[in-house]
Amino acid sequence: MNLVILGMPGAGKGTQSAFISKFFDIPHISTGDMLRHAIQEKTKVGLEAESYINAGHFVPDDVILAIMAERLAEDDCKKGFLLDGFPRNLVQAEELDLMLKKHNLKIDHAINLSLEQSEVVKRLTSRRVCKKCASVYNVELLGSDICPKCGGEIIIRDDDKEEVIISRLKVYTEQTEPLVKYFSDKNILFEVDASVPIDDVWNEIKKMLEK
Ligand code: AMP
Numbered sequence: 001m002n003l004v005i006l007g008m009p010g011a012g013k014g015t016q017s018a019f020i021s022k023f024f025d026i027p028h029i030s031t032g033d034m035l036r037h038a039i040q041e042k043t044k045v046g047l048e049a050e051s052y053i054n055a056g057h058f059v060p061d062d063v064i065l066a067i068m069a070e071r072l073a074e075d076d077c078k079k080g081f082l083l084d085g086f087p088r089n090l091v092q093a094e095e096l097d098l099m100l101k102k103h104n105l106k107i108d109h110a111i112n113l114s115l116e117q118s119e120v121v122k123r124l125t126s127r128r129v130c131k132k133c134a135s136v137y138n139v140e141l142l143g144s145d146i147c148p149k150c151g152g153e154i155i156i157r158d159d160d161k162e163e164v165i166i167s168r169l170k171v172y173t174e175q176t177e178p179l180v181k182y183f184s185d186k187n188i189l190f191e192v193d194a195s196v197p198i199d200d201v202w203n204e205i206k207k208m209l210e211k
Contacts, residue, residue: 001080001209002024004087006179007113009168010123011194012201016113017084019202024209026080029071031064033134056156056167065095070100077194083107086209089175093182096184105172110183113194117169123193124165128154140155 001024003081014030021028038046045067049059050086058064062200068086071077087093110199115123128137129194132152159168190208194201 001083002100002108003082003209004082004107004183005082005111005113006110006176007085007194008120008185009165009170010120011115012198013084013112013113015198016111016201016205017082020082020205020209023206024082024174026082027190028074028082028084029068029077029086031068031085033085034067035059042149045078054164055169056159056164061089061091061095062089064080064088064092068096069099072201083167087179090178090182090188103207107183107186107188107189109188109191109209110179111190111208112180112183113192113201115194119195120169121165127157127160129153129157 003020003025005017005020007013014033017028017030019201020026035046039050039053040046040122045063048089050064052059064086072081083096087096097106123138126139128139128142129135130137130147130150130152133147133150135147135149137154139149146152147154158164178187190205192201192204192208
């Protein structure tokens with residue numbers, strides 16, 4: 001099963017992707033996680049991506065397409081995969097289709113987590129992450145700056161700062177939202193209300209994918 005998960009930043013793509021990946025035993029491929037890892041490791045891709053990410057802009061398509069072509073060629077993708085944060089615009093979506101076609105593959109379903117913009121801003125400004133293990137928390141529920149899972153330092157992602165969030169949402173509306181129509185036109189789009197509790201969102205997705 002080859003899947004894509006769409007939704008505004010903060011809609012819960014990372015959380016739901018972890019459930020999907022575990023339940024269906026397919027790799028969760030997040031371009032955002034790959035880029036953050038590259039930044040931490042100071043690789044060539046990381047050094048190139050950092051300024052774009054911190055400004056709330058997209059990393060150039062050629063950089064993203066190169067890392068994705070490499071990732072999708074890895075063995076674990078043979079049993080299926082879940083793409084989170086990619087494709088992010090129409091160019092990437094079309095290039096992905098071409099990449100998959102070469103291997104006689106296609107995207108089977110695209111899941112769109114829909115959420116009001118006001119709720120997105122509220123979620124992102126209260127999001128905190130562990131610098132060490134990347135666990136995600138809500139600042140109002142956490143009450144400490146130490147990760148309860150690994151003891152790592154809890155930080156605000158640079159791109160979750162308010163001025164960057166505004167830029168990310170603008171870029172999302174202009175570039176990523178058209179993908180909803182792109183996948184809907186292929187009759188593979190599944191809309192999910194992401195404003196309900198996490199478990200309810202997951203049950204909805206699971207029910208659809210098990211069909
Ligand atoms: P995410 O964790 O998916 O919200 O991604 C964090 C940031 O990484 C985004 O705001 C972009 O700057 C960059 N990024 C992630 N995926 C892509 C992509 N497919 N194309 C361009 N930039 C991306």
